[in-house]
Amino acid sequence: MTEQDAATSLPAQARDWLEHAAVPGRTTLRLAATCQALETVFSVVGWATLAWIAGRVLDHRAQPTWPVLAVLPAAGLLAAGAALAAARCKAVGRQRIGRAIRRRLVAAMLPTGRRRGEPDPATAALAIVESADDVADYHAQALPERLSAPASMAVIFLVTAAVQWPAAAILLLASLLVPLNMRLAGRFATEGADERVAASARLAAVVLDSFRGMRTLRGIGALARRRGELADAAAELNAATMAVVRRAFLSGAVMDVVITFSIAVNATYIGLSLLGYVRLPAAPPTTLAGALLALLLCPMYFQPLRAMAAAYHNRERATSAVPTIMALLADTDTMPETTGRTTPSPAGPVTVVLDDVAFRFPHAERPVLHRARVTFDAGCWTAVVGPSGIGKTTLLSLIAGMRSPSTGTIRWVSPADVSQPHLGGCAWIGQQTVLLPGTIRDNIRLGRPAAGPVDVERAVAAAGLAEVVARLPGGLDTPLGERGLGLSTGEARRIAIARAFLSDAELWVIDEPTAHLDPDAEAQIIAALRTATKGRTVIVATHSAAVARCADTVLGILDGTTHTVREATPA
Known part of the structure; x- marks a missing residue:
């Protein structure tokens, strides 16, 4: 059918990925298909019973008995139950598929050593929020229909053929015309879906960039211009969406014409047959009950085709979403899977060794780091200094395992093992402290969710938070707003220190x-860090002279090369 045309527009790898994406919900969606087929069977039984009862009443025959009358509501209840079960299974299958795609996308977005490139934030947000749903919606609708439609249509066709085969022949001819009309009407759907995805990505990028640079835009007086860009991006998305809607409406209108014509021809033939004006030589005699049943089943016959047509348009959105999702997963799906596996922290003091490490961003003219050979001694503080943009944060991300070096190796050496860096094995404190809505206790326990009250109290004391918590009316159970509203910058960073202390990591990587x-x-922050990191290896990027003075070793970066500014004083 037309679904095959849409499929062939995708590369083989993308088609395989789209089909494989249905695996998490496939069992549930197959159950939904079974329920849909059962719904058709129960509905046919109900309509047949109604037609038989109506025929006997209108022909003034004996009144139907109560057992026969009971079949009608029973069939209706069973059909409704099957429909509800199918809808429930579809919802569950859709949720499982969407959750699985989002889990893989989130794993690709998180800073891990398996990711080789930085994803575009707007594209990533669109993929996680919308594109994953497009793929899940398609499978939740298409898979049950693809499995149940042949069985449902076959049941209706056979029953119609048993009571009035000319009517069944008309249904068969009409069903052969529907795919041809759908193919002609749906040729432009893929282009429209691609345009809509591109417009959505542009609007998301403009909105995200506007929020990030709001202060700058206000400062340079560019708010009016940005307002115009937002309006243009929104208008572009609206135009692309309306184009997709128009194409879907055209496709639906073509199908409605075919179906309406088929029903009209069937109704005309059956009416003329009942009046005796039309009589085919091999056709069975037309009874009132048979005629009613054929007319009642005619719209039901086309219902699976309608559903498959809707699934076809969902497929267009899914096929447009697949390249974006695959591009985001490309750097991670070929790597060993680590999602769901907790990597333990190294046991004992950690020495970090960089052997000829170089790093270059994609399409950059010069490397950020070039043949870095550095050893960060276990249990010591090392401050990394240099001008802004020189590569300090990049060096920290390489050490923490958030990025992979372009060349060279990075090793964590501890008494227990010699290993490559792995995200989660060290404590990372970035320039911005992320505090989630919840209590102070909840935010501290992000470092170790299973930590008990005593462990949390120790982390609070180590981070110098005790006085802050004592001033708050709810203590550790004081709720925090989004982004930690209600706390100063220094207090928020102490929570980050307490969180890192609770993780019990032997290596701390700290940025400004x-x-x-x-x-x-x-x-106060320096004192809290010195207390919390006693006996641990600390690598801190800083512009602060006070932080640099507290370090055992000071390392500088200049033109992509590292050099020692001040060595540790021998004990």
Whole structure:
């Protein structure tokens, strides 16, 4: 059918991926198909009973008995139950498929050593929020229809043929015309779906960029221009969406014409047969009950075709979403799967060794790092200094395992093993402290969800949070708003320190811990870090002279090369 045309527009690898995406919900969707077929059987029984009862009443024959009358509501209840079960199974299957796709996308978006490139935020957001649903919607509708439609149509066709085969022949001819008309009407659907995806990505990018740079836009007086760009992007998305709607409407209108014509021809033939004006030589005699049943089943025969047509248009959206999803997963799906596996922290003090490490961003002219050979001693503080944009944060992300080096190796050496860096094995404190809606206790326990009250209290004390918590009316159970509203920058960073302390990691990687703090708050954060990281390896990127003075070793970066500014003083 037309679904095959849509399929051939995708490369073989993308078609395989789209079909494989249905695996998590396939069993449930097959159950939905079974329920849909049962719904058709029960509906046919109900309509046949109704036609038989109506025929006997109108022919003034004996009144139907109560057992026969009971079949009608029983069949209706069974058909309704089967329909509800099918809808429920579809919803569950859709949820499972969407969840599986989002899980893979989130794993690809998270900073892990398996990802080789930085994804575009707008494209990633669109894929997770919308594209995953497009694929799930398609499978939830198409798979049950593809399995149940042949059986449902065959049941209706055979029953119609048993009571009035000319009517069944008309249904068969009409069903052969529907795919041809759908193919002609749906040729432009793929192009429209692609345009809509591109317009959605552009609008998401403009919105995201506007939120990120709102202060800058206001400062340079560019808000009016950005407002116009947002309006243009929204208008483009609206036009692309309406184009898809128009194409779907055209396809539906073509099918309605075919179906209406078929029903009209069937009704005309059956009416003329009942009046005796038309009599085919090999046709069975037309009874009132048989005529009613054939007319009642005629619209039911085309219902699976209608559903498959709707699934066809869902497929167009899914096929447009697949390339975007595959591009985001390309860097990770070929790597060993680690989702769901917790990597333990190294046991004992950690020495970090960089052997000829180089890193270059895609399409960049010069590498950020070039043949770095550095050893970060176990149990020591090392401060990484240099101008903004020189590569300090990139170096930290390489050490933490958030990026993979272009060349060279990075090793964590501990008494227990010699291993490559792995995300989760170290404590990472970035420039922005992420605090989720919830209590202070909940935010601290993100470092170790299974931590008990005593462990949390120890982390609070180590981070110097005790006085802050004591001032709050709810203590550790004080709720925090989105992004930690209600706390100062220094207090929020202490929560991040407590969270890292609770993780019990032997290696701490810290990016600008005292940025935007006054001298008093900076001194408090430095004191909290020194207490919390006692005996642990700490690598901290900083512009602060106070932080650099507290470090055992100071490492500089200049023109992609590393050099020692100050070595550790021998004990």
